[in-house]
Amino acid sequence: MIDLKDAATFLRLCETANLTRTAALCNVSPSTLSRTLNKLEGILHTKLCLREKKGVFITEAGHKFESFARKALNEYAELEASLNNTVQSISGIVKIYCSVTASYLFIPRLLNELHLIAPNLEIKLETGDPAEALDKLEGEDIDFVISALPNEIPDNIKYVDLVTFPLILISPKKPLFSCETDLNSFDLSEVPFVMPEKGQLRNEVDKFFHSLESPPHIYSEVAGHEAIVSLTALGFGISVVPRLVYDISPFKNDVYVVKELPWSNFRVALCCLKNRAKLRSVKIIHDLALRVAPSFTPDLTRRRTDLSS
């Protein structure tokens, strides 16, 4: 019989239309996902999707299953809600560290839901440079961080994907100089650059310049993604930031988006240490994120599709 988890997995597959990426999103290997699909199809005696190199095409039967899955999972969510699954007993403090942008985007939803579930659980929130996030997790007494995943994910952390989005190259609108021409036509190293101090964003930027084979002319190094947009808007130089940070910045209108960086996607995830994942309070939040995460991802899907076209 169908496991609702598999149903949820299939829903994600329908959104991304890509087996490998879905697998990553669900924290399983592609082979496992492949076998999950086989299992589902075996149970239902029907092909649910055609899996080709070009993409995953949901069949008619697949769409029927999709709508079943959606219904069933909604009802399951209702059930959970109606069970009023409050864990009064759980109290204490959970500390979360994240960037300001993340605090705008994810924290409200997360804490809202959390309060319904565990009203006595207190949350301490600290915002700061996301570059420090993963280190904080190991060093200090932080339970969760919201962070971009590094390419090599340390195997002592457990994570839940929240969103993935591209990095963009932005330049000031101020008349410091004009960047409206094609950026590939001149040397980026001649233009002052606002560089993130460290962290995953720094890695990606380094990678970008490495691929251009022209080192950047670093004007200033900045800690904190939001500040990068601010400095750029003030005309200090061009820079690279996650699109989300740009979208939300109050200086959005003072900068141009020059282009998206290809192959540089930011996977933002809620992370905790595997050790502590067994703690009741940590587990509750992790599970909650697992449930809520898909509602953050539609953006991702649209973006992916846009990119591929």
Place this chain on the structure above:
Amino acid sequence: MIDLKDAATFLRLCETANLTRTAALCNVSPSTLSRTLNKLEGILHTKLCLREKKGVFITEAGHKFESFARKALNEYAELEASLNNTVQSISGIVKIYCSVTASYLFIPRLLNELHLIAPNLEIKLETGDPAEALDKLEGEDIDFVISALPNEIPDNIKYVDLVTFPLILISPKKPLFSCETDLNSFDLSEVPFVMPEKGQLRNEVDKFFHSLESPPHIYSEVAGHEAIVSLTALGFGISVVPRLVYDISPFKNDVYVVKELPWSNFRVALCCLKNRAKLRSVKIIHDLALRVAPSFTPDLTRRRTDLSS
């Protein structure tokens, strides 16, 4: 996450309110069922039922889960139907052997559903003495039998419970003799008895007389349950038959039901050989039965409850 199979299991538990019996119906051990419940409760962070010696009491949360399960399983059934899960490709012949009574009760529903699923699968139906059923399964080229399960279930057969019901002692209304007085007050061995030739019914009858410590006065031995009622109605003697056979007999009005035999329940199941259970056509029917079986059992529940009061 919830597996729909566990949800179905829970529904059955709600009906029978008895863990051990539910386990038997679901073909799992009580320990497994116990653990299944723990798992469910762990996932939902709620107690679903209080399991006491006196019986299983569904909690409020349990009832919520029950209605969720019912909804979800209905939708699943709809999905299967809408997938129009016809297996055109499957053709061939499947042979089923059962009693006439079984053919009245189960076969129509079963074949109806089967035809929707596998229209090209041909069914050969043979009715006869259920005593022979299990032997036929091993000997001849019969794929399925509907049979009462023996106390020691051979481990080369796979089965799906259909119904369970009590055996009853019946006597003719004809003026051969009157049995309206308490049967325990006179010696059963003085009364002519219509004895089933062999099979599980015979075993149960033997057990009954053994417990009375008075051997029966066997008037005749008969093959086939239905014929026993007929002979009894004609005044040949008293007899023991499954209640279901009595309920359905055209001679129902010509016999009295003296009493139910305690502890003698007939578990009727659809059986096949484990070897052949892997065959596509056999598997399809087995799965179908698994799905349809619960709709036969409410009778059982009522009966059980009646008995226990």
Place this chain on the structure above:
DNA sequence: TCTTTCATTGCAAAATTTGCAATATAAAAT
């Protein structure tokens, strides 16, 4: 008090699931 009935747990065997690495194959890039 003794027996019966029922649900739960330790434990070891059995079954299933998992991810890695290898394979295969189509599209894209050169």
Place this chain on the structure above:
DNA sequence: ATTTTATATTGCAAATTTTGCAATGAAAGA
């Protein structure tokens, strides 16, 4: 045309989970 990239699937061994038996415990009934 050939190489490279991206993607899905399978063999296989390890890890995890599930299972049933037998033992335990605990309440109800005789």
